[in-house]
Amino acid sequence: MKRLYIGTNLKMYKNIRETCDYLAQLEALTRDLDRDEVCLFAIPSYTALHAASGVVSRGAIMLGAQNMHWEEKGQFTGEISPPMLQEIGIEIAEIGHSERRQLFGESAETVNKKVHAALRHGFTALICVGETAREKELGVADERLRIQVKIALHQVEEANLDRIWVAYEPVWAIGVQGIPAEPEYANEKHQVIRTVLKELFPQKGREVPILYGGSVHLANALSFISQPEVDGLFIGRFAWNAESFNELIRAVLLAWRTKTAIGKE
């Protein structure tokens, strides 16, 4: 059965108590959902991760870190290493979010180092890619996506591909100023990413989940998930209230079932 992926990046918003309350509520609200059908994940801030891993049951909501250094230890003030995240039971390393790339100088090359570090340490690497508004305007969005995906996955072995997820998050669609992509546009870009994945990994490239992110909310989530190439959603603001997020998850799951049932006909 193909799995649906839905998760949230909590960015720099919730403190420890807020994160724990939110996750406990989300877990309780979604307890009945079959995790073989839907994979839920949340990516809190660093300071909340330890407490969060004590609150969430393993298998119910996967926890991720918003960033991670590629070295195990060293003179890297302000950084967090893979073993530090392993120690607290984190399963996902989010790598190359557009805010990291745009505001903190994350480069395609450092994304690649982090992807390798994530795989070496047993994490799932959630690689975020997306073009800027200017690149879209210049007609080079596809080229940008191809470059980001190819460099991120440089020298990654096909055997590790089941621990790679990709999030397509156009920079212009993210956050308070963001304008959500047209679902058909998002689908086209997912197709571009899928093509690169299949070129790089002929056997398993088609299995990597590709999630859409950028101003997803209840009213547009169904039109994204109904697109043939969209395997999941990566959500910021709309997901930060557990009740609304639960409502969205259930609506999306129904649309997902319809889409996958049609796909099988």
Ligand code: PGA
């Ligand atoms: P948003 O954030 O849903 O608030 O636009 C998306 C993201 O940054 O992943």
